[in-house]
Amino acid sequence: MSSVSKVVLAYSGGLDTSVIVKWLQETYQCEVVTFTADIGQGEEVAPARAKAEALGVKEIYIDDLREEFVRDYVYPMFRANAIYEGEYLLGTSIARPLIAKRLVEIANQTGADAISHGATGKGNDQVRFELGAYALKPGVKIIAPWREWDLTSRETLLDYCDQHQIEVEKNKGKSPYSMDANLLHISYEGDILEDPWAEPEEDMWRWSVSPEAAPDQPTYVELSYENGDVVAVNGESMPAYRVLELLNQVGGDNGVGRLDIVENRYVGMKSRGCYETPGGTILLKAHRAIESLTMDRELAHLKDSLMPKYAELVYNGFWWSPERLALQKLIDESQRQVNGVVRVKLYKGNCMIVGRKSSDSLFDEDIATFEDDGGVYNQRDAEGFIKLNALRLRIAADRGRNMS
Numbered sequence: 299m300s301s302v303s304k305v306v307l308a309y310s311g312g313l314d315t316s317v318i319v320k321w322l323q324e325t326y327q328c329e330v331v332t333f334t335a336d337i338g339q340g341e342e343v344a345p346a347r348a349k350a351e352a353l354g355v356k357e358i359y360i361d362d363l364r365e366e367f368v369r370d371y372v373y374p375m376f377r378a379n380a381i382y383e384g385e386y387l388l389g390t391s392i393a394r395p396l397i398a399k400r401l402v403e404i405a406n407q408t409g410a411d412a413i414s415h416g417a418t419g420k421g422n423d424q425v426r427f428e429l430g431a432y433a434l435k436p437g438v439k440i441i442a443p444w445r446e447w448d449l450t451s452r453e454t455l456l457d458y459c460d461q462h463q464i465e466v467e468k469n470k471g472k473s474p475y476s477m478d479a480n481l482l483h484i485s486y487e488g489d490i491l492e493d494p495w496a497e498p499e500e501d502m503w504r505w506s507v508s509p510e511a512a513p514d515q516p517t518y519v520e521l522s523y524e525n526g527d528v529v530a531v532n533g534e535s536m537p538a539y540r541v542l543e544l545l546n547q548v549g550g551d552n553g554v555g556r557l558d559i560v561e562n563r564y565v566g567m568k569s570r571g572c573y574e575t576p577g578g579t580i581l582l583k584a585h586r587a588i589e590s591l592t593m594d595r596e597l598a599h600l601k602d603s604l605m606p607k608y609a610e611l612v613y614n615g616f617w618w619s620p621e622r623l624a625l626q627k628l629i630d631e632s633q634r635q636v637n638g639v640v641r642v643k644l645y646k647g648n649c650m651i652v653g654r655k656s657s658d659s660l661f662d663e664d665i666a667t668f669e670d671d672g673g674v675y676n677q678r679d680a681e682g683f684i685k686l687n688a689l690r691l692r693i694a695a696d697r698g699r700n701m702s
Contacts, residue, residue, distance in 0.1 A: 301411070302326045302328045302411045302412050302439065302441070303328050303329065303411055304328055304329045304330075304331060304408060304409065304410040304411055304412075305322055305326065305328050305329070305330055305331065305410055305411065305412045305413065305414050305441060306331045306332075306333055306401055306404045306405045306408065306410045306412075306413045306414070307319060307322065307330055307331065307332050307333065307413070307414045307415070307416075308333055308335075308397055308401055308413075308414070308415045308416065308427070309332035309333060309334050309346060309350060310334065310346070310416070311334065311343075311345055311346035311349045311350070312466075313452070313455055313456070313459070313466050313467075314416040314455065315416045316349060316353065316459070316464055316466050317449065317455050317458050317459060317464065318414065318416055318443050319332065319350070319353045319355065320353060320458075320462050320464055321443055321447060321449075321458075322414060322441065322443070323353075323354070325446075325447075326441070328411075328412075329356070329357075330353075330355055331355070331357040331358075331359070331404065331408050331410060332346070332350040332355050332357075332358050332359065333359040333360075333361070333400060333401060333404050334346040334347075334350075334358075334359065334360045334361070335361055335363050335393075335396070335397050335400060336360065336361060336362045336363060336364060337363050337364060337367045337393055337396070337397075337480040337481060338364050338367070338479070338480050338481030338482075338539065338542075338543070339478075339479040339480050340479060343360065346358075346360055347360055349465075352465065353464065357408060359400075359404055361400060363396060363400070364481060364539040365537055365538060365539045366396065367393065367396055367480065367481060367539070368481055368482075368538035368539045368541070368542050369537075369538040369539075370396075371392050371393070371395065371396055371617075372392060372481070372482055372538070372542065372578075373526075373527045373528075373538055374626055374629075374630070375388060375392050375608075375612060376526075376578070376581050376582060376585055377526040377527070377585070377629050377630065377632075377633050377636075378601070378604075378605055378608045378609075378625070378626075378629045379582060379585060379586055379589075379601075379602070379605055380605060380608050380609040380612060381582070381605070381609055382561065382609045382610065382612070382613045383559075383561055383562065385557060385559050385561075386557070386559060386561055386573070386613070387482070387483065387557075387573070387575045387578045387579070387582065388482075388609065388612050388613060389478075389480065389482040389483025389484075389485060389573060389575055389578065390422075390423070390478050390480075390483070390485055391422070391426060391612050391613045391615070392482065392612060392617075393480045393482070394423060394426035394427055394430060394615065394617075395426070395430045395615075395617035395618060397427065397430075398426070398427050398428075398429075398430030398431045398434065399430065399434060401413045401415075401427075401431060402430075402431055402434045402435045402438065405435070405438065406435070411439060412438070412439035412440065412441050413431060413438060413439075413440055413441070414440070414441040414442070414443065415427045415428075415440075415442060416443070416444070417442065417444065418444040419442070419444050419445045420565065420567070421563065421565070422563050422564050422565065422613070422614070422615070424442055424444075424445075425564055425565065425614065425615045426614075426615035426617075427440075427615075428440050428442075428615075429614075429615040429616060429618070429619075430615065430617060430618055433618035433619070434618060473486075473502070474488070474489040475487060475488050475489050475491065475502060476488040481539060481542045481543065481546070481577075482542065482575060482577070482578050483573050483574060483575040483578060484504060484505055484573070484574050485571055485572070485573050486498070486502055486571065486572040486573070487569065487570070487571045487572075491570050491571065491572060492570065493570075494560055494570045498558060498572050502572065503556065503572075503574060504574065505546060505550045505555070505574040505576060506549070506550035506551075506553055506554065506555055506556055506574050506576055507550065507551065507552075507553050508553055508647075509553035509646045509647030509648075510553075510646070511553070512551070512552045512553035512645070512646045512647065513551070513552065513646075516552075516643050516644060516645035517548055517551070517552050517643075517644045517645070518641060518642070518643055518644075518652075519531065519532060519545070519548060519580065519641070519642045519644065520532050520533065520639055520640070520641050520642075521580075521581075521584045521639065521640045521642065522638075522639050523584075523585075523588045523636060523637055523638055523639070523640065523656075524637055525630075525633045525634060525636060525637065526585065526588075526589075526630075526632075526633030526636040527633075528541045528581065528584070529541075531544050531545070541577075542577045542578075542581075543577075544577075545576065545577030545580045545581065546576050546577040547576075548576075548580075548644065549576025549577055549579060549580050549644060549649070550574070550576040552644035552645060552646065552647070553646055553647040554576045554579050554580065554644055554647055554648070554649050555573075555574050555575045555576030555577070555578065555579040555580075555649075556572070556573075556574055556647070557572065557573040557574075557575065558570075558571075558572045558573075559571060559572075559573070564613065564614045564615070579649055580642055580644070580649055583642065583649050583650075583651060584640040584642055584651065585636075587640045587651040587654050588636055588637075588638050588639075588640050588654055588656065589636055590654070591638065591654050591655075591656050591659050591660065591661055592635050592636050592637065592638060592656050592658045592659060592660060593632065593635070593636060593660070594660065597632055601628075601629065601632055604625060604628070604629075607621075607625070608622065608625050608629070611625070635658040636658075637656055637657065637658050638654060638655055638656025638657070638658065638659070639653075639654070639655050639656070640653070640654045641653035641654070
């Protein structure tokens with residue numbers, strides 16, 4: 299353990315990572331560098347510096363990564379329309395590669411021997427952090443305290459704080475849930491949610507009103523797309539992080555984006571979690587709408603067939619893998635004509651597409667019309683098309699094969 303002289307810790311300022319700072323100092327007799335990523339999680343970023351200083355930390359990094367997070371991680375993932383197991387919009391998963399990348403960069407800058415994180419030995423985040431770190435710095439040493447120490451509960455962590463005079467918030471007024479937040483979502487686990495039959499309490503939700511309490515009048519939002527990414531909202535150009543901030547606000551105000559699921563963790567267990575992803579819910583719906591207008595059918599179907607694999611790679615922590623990078627090149631190429639405007643209607647938890655237009659549209663009203671098309675489409679051509687597609691079915695039936 300004495301071979302480690304400096305460690306870069308992913309530090310939130312919360313209970314777990316505050317204990318980890320002191321534990322690393324005592325156990326490894328090393329200097330600790332803290333890194334706090336501002337990816338839109340809110341109130342916990344500002345006090346992180348003072349908390350780290352109180353623990354004797356000399357090198358403190360607090361980086362505003364909001365724009366990089368949305369532009370280089372969230373947007374590429376939404377070009378793929380990625381959803382894990384049909385429901386989860388990967389809000390926690392997509393933040394981990396960026397944090398791992400920055401941990402490695404700071405380790406290189408400061409000459410640190412190792413990096414450390416506060417993910418437990420039961421969850422997915424340990425895998426995501428460490429796969430990312432090993433991909434970017436193959437020989438890096440990683441210290442995962444939850445896999446080494448004998449502190450096994452919140453109570454033992456609080457006892458450790460008392461013994462070492464570490465100032466942390468007690469449970470008064472704090473949420474009983476384990477939460478993770480960034481610009482894309484906020485998640486809730488633990489407490490009554492560990493019973494999959496228990497309905498979440500209304501006061502758990504932080505970003506959205508209940509659909510029942512949402513306004514009685516709908517809200518309309520127009521999203522402008524360039525190459526598959528939103529570049530303007532209601533005609534106003536803005537950076538990527540501002541797009542997501544605005545959509546989170548308007549979506550949450552209309553009760554959009556709540557989710558309650560049981561998911562399969564990569565480490566093998568099932569886990570129940572609740573999520574609020576108002577902006578992401580709008581982005582996914584709108585992106586599919588603009589693709590439906592501008593993208594070739596077979597390209598769209600190929601892309602859809604690859605999406606579950608892409609989502610699985612993100613969920614499992616393989617953002618920096620060659621297969622994800624190769625898929626991303628194909629996905630990005632597919633977005634060259636995904637340009638235009640989508641109009642979205644938000645009403646009491648619903649996100650509905652009510653309009654789409656594009657100069658790259660493949661929709662031809664003259665061909666699609668139910669009225670007289672002036673001979674643009676010869677309906678007699680359909681007969682040969684159908685017979686050719688039926689040929690193999692007819693041959694099989696003629697050979698006596700039972701097709702029912």
